Amino acid sequence: MLSLRTSPASPFGRKVKIAASLLGLSDRIEIVSADTGNPDDSIRQQNPLGKIPALILENGEALYDSRVIVEYLDHLAGGGKIFPPGWDRFAALRQQALADGIMDAALLQVYEGRFRAEDKHEPKWIELQAGKVQRALDYAEAHLSTPVSTLHVGHIALACALGYLDLRMGGKWRDTYPKLVAWLSDFEARVPAFAKTKMPA
Missing domain, CATH: 3.40.30.10 (Glutaredoxin)
Incomplete structure (x- = not known):
């Protein structure tokens, strides 16, 4: 095991x-x-x-x-299940890197609030991390928000990034990125594990 x-x-x-x-x-x-x-x-x-x-x-x-x-x-699992072959593999890895970056930047904002006293918060640091999230979401809305028939690791990572923004950032992203909202709804409908792994806010 x-x-x-x-x-x-x-x-x-x-x-x-x-x-x-x-x-x-x-x-x-x-x-x-x-x-x-x-x-x-x-x-x-x-x-x-x-x-x-x-x-x-x-x-x-x-x-x-x-x-x-x-x-x-x-x-x-036998290989090639969530990592497609050829160039598509690198596109999937790139999408995973983008989504992981969203999660990293969101985590750093959470840690700033959790581990520093409020009077020690660094607005420029928070703004830097928030900018990473915004630019990544802008890109994902424009280029990664069309549902596809076969899911890969990049889709899994993006769904988890959006889910984390729901959990820790109050889902504010939903007001600005309607295509990603629809994309995530499609992902959740197709992947029962997404709902099963959701942590209550």
Whole structure:
């Protein structure tokens, strides 16, 4: 049995869980909660960076980060399931990178509010991260918002990024990006794991 170290709110952990579901591997993975803020949590031994998600293999080895894990799961499922061949693979990886960047920038904004006293918040830093999210959403609205017949890793990542903005940013993006709203509704209707992995706000 594989073990996935993650937390319910992690958008990157959610990406792995949705990928596992689409690949038919969910039954082979045990979800084990990790507390990255706890120095006694074994996640720091499993991943020296102390970050989630980390996938613990049956031989005790750990794989991280989410990009490596989803590729490994695709390999376990026979390969080429959520990573298309040829140029389309690189387009999918690029979309995953864009969506992961949205999640990273959103997380940094959350951490600024969580770990710094309010009078120590740095508006320029928050504005920098918010700008990354806005530009990425502008691009996704224009270029990535048309539903397709076959889903790949980039679609999974984008759905998780939008879901994280719903969770932590109050879904404000929905007022500006109607095509992405429709795209996410289509994704959720086709991928039951998206709703199953949703953390209540």
